Amino acid sequence: MANELKAAANPRRSPGRPRDASREKVILTETLALLGELGFAGLTVDAVVARAKVSKATIYRRWATKEELAIAAFDLLPLIEPVETGDIESEIIAYIDQYYGFLRTTPLSSVLPALVSEAMHNPTLAERLNEVVQRRRESGIAMIRRAITRGELPATTPPDIAHELIVGPMLQRSFFEPANFRREDFLVMVRVIVAGLKAVGKATSSAA
Amino acid sequence: MANELKAAANPRRSPGRPRDASREKVILTETLALLGELGFAGLTVDAVVARAKVSKATIYRRWATKEELAIAAFDLLPLIEPVETGDIESEIIAYIDQYYGFLRTTPLSSVLPALVSEAMHNPTLAERLNEVVQRRRESGIAMIRRAITRGELPATTPPDIAHELIVGPMLQRSFFEPANFRREDFLVMVRVIVAGLKAVGKATSSAA
Amino acid sequence: MANELKAAANPRRSPGRPRDASREKVILTETLALLGELGFAGLTVDAVVARAKVSKATIYRRWATKEELAIAAFDLLPLIEPVETGDIESEIIAYIDQYYGFLRTTPLSSVLPALVSEAMHNPTLAERLNEVVQRRRESGIAMIRRAITRGELPATTPPDIAHELIVGPMLQRSFFEPANFRREDFLVMVRVIVAGLKAVGKATSSAA
């Protein structure tokens, strides 16, 4: 019968009024905006309510705490999109340049440390945060992998560790001296890292 | 009379009862303990008051905000004390080991990101935080300098940048994956960094 | 045709699916139960929804507010049914006994004051409430009238006022000291009221 067909067609449709996807969007957009203006500590759910013309219940129905809301908003931020030039050093520089762009134009630098801090004492949040951060790392690691495939970096290079060598100093600079995010310093660091990776790879392979 | 002598000896001595230095100690100790137990977000001044048997006024007479209090407490943490073995690679590893020790036994990982987050929108705090962090860096940079003096690292090595290459990944790991602070990963990273510094130094000096 | 006959027979029949009368019953029953358990302030429409397995829309299609719903539920309560013994004093006592029974077994004492309170600032509700209360008074007033007809009470006795003399103290006791609803006190009061009505009636008629 028709009923059976319908049920079969969309068996998982839950009853009741479905959630309004547009609410999600408005909420996260305004959250992100407020995060940019005031930082995480200055973010209040009441302000989101006021600006998104949404009820508190609608927010808390979707995210359990202010922190989870912030992560969700944070997750809207664009990913870094590595370019492939064939020269890993310049690729990494471009990667850093993009990161720097985000740093200036998004609430990244305010949200991220706050969430990290909170995650230290909140496993649920830690997991959520980890998912998001992990996903953001992928494109960078892939960039390293391509350089290995190209033979530009040694085959024994561990991509995630190489990536960590790049991102670590960037993170340190953006957290502790965001005003001194000097490109020339990173040029030096990238040169050291790439040289180091090559040198260590050579040693390893010749040892083998 | 004795009074006149006292006044003459310390002309800037303000009138009234002098501050009780022991209060400072109790407050900071308890603050640090609470920071360790609950993290920065979980820290409340009322809790400090309760545990230190101190009045709120006594706290706010010394530090203007909860954040400044946290920095002051944080500043009590011991510094890393590099050992000098003559081999920079093993020295760095020892440095990392000590850092890891602090990570497990102090509220470092919780306090630091919270303060960073707050500092992003609060210049006063940013400056205070910078002072403290800067001081903590010094011993590590000195360690690099000694390696240069010994001739172990090229003379052209910029000590602060070298230090940043080491600390960055450590920070990144301790913030985002504190549970995976794996020693073997750092062994690899340190080898790459040292090799890179040497390689780049050689290239630079031969080019000169 | 049959259709025309039907339409003619019930010309005002509105189109669409007719209301399900069973819903009304379930809703009011559960409302009354909840009213008994939690009182008016503790009553929530959501709880009615949950227990009656009914949708909110179904409730609000029938009653405009929680208050109206409560009145409707309240109106289900049985009326007092006076007995006729030929002796007005014992009849009144029986009347009070019945009232006391309701007091213990129905949410009367909780619902009534709440509705009264609300009615003070809500004319619509006040009118609805008045209708219900008025209807409940009738049997008691009729009891007085029969006593007048029997000649037991003076012909000049105003039945509604006599009734009010009886009900007033009962109400006062059940509202402010429900735990002290002492039968012996009412025996005294009834004796006074009946004696008073007779004495005043005699004076009035002899004066006339």
Place this chain on the structure above:
Amino acid sequence: MANELKAAANPRRSPGRPRDASREKVILTETLALLGELGFAGLTVDAVVARAKVSKATIYRRWATKEELAIAAFDLLPLIEPVETGDIESEIIAYIDQYYGFLRTTPLSSVLPALVSEAMHNPTLAERLNEVVQRRRESGIAMIRRAITRGELPATTPPDIAHELIVGPMLQRSFFEPANFRREDFLVMVRVIVAGLKAVGKATSSAA
């Protein structure tokens, strides 16, 4: 020493900043005003906060719930002050007139039923309410006692029950038909009650 004298003079003085009595006054005054304007259901603590320029904490430090606050405010209302004319019937009429005055000029009629309703399911509140109501009854009962002392009412008259006969109908009228609080009706009722009390007293004493 002086210390001991002081301590002895005021041994129960609790340490810390004492509560500001003026806050209490402002809060209760505004609560009463709002109660009058909006009734109990319309009363919100937030509105009290706004009008009294007081913080919520200051309110909740003193009263545990909105209901207790309402009782406290309610308790500010003036008591009925019976006049002594030597004629109990006219005294009762004057008593009723005063009550009627309060009914029109105070939030009595809105607050009282709401509190009664709530008290039915809240023993703590019930007790608080009972204290207040009991105190308000006293002057009326004393009025009856004086009439007994004067010999105007029989010595066997139970004062509280006589009082209840008067107040009951008044309560019933003010709760259910506040718009029809007709003086002439009460004139009749009072005549009946007084006549009844005298008649029953005579019967009792002659029987004895």
Place this chain on the structure above:
DNA sequence: TCGTAAGCGAGACGGTACGTCGAGTCTTGCT
């Protein structure tokens, strides 16, 4: 037999108040 109009359960939605909690300030009496 089919379409139209309403009823129904489920549950999302805006709004509003609740009572709690924390930061930072102020006010006591005492030192």
Place this chain on the structure above:
DNA sequence: AGCAAGACTCGACGTACCGTCTCGCTTACGA
């Protein structure tokens, strides 16, 4: 002045309830 104690203002938190609305589905009637 400093100190312990604790009241005070301000403002956000997360919860709960009201009354409205929007889904997909069902039920009756009338064309």
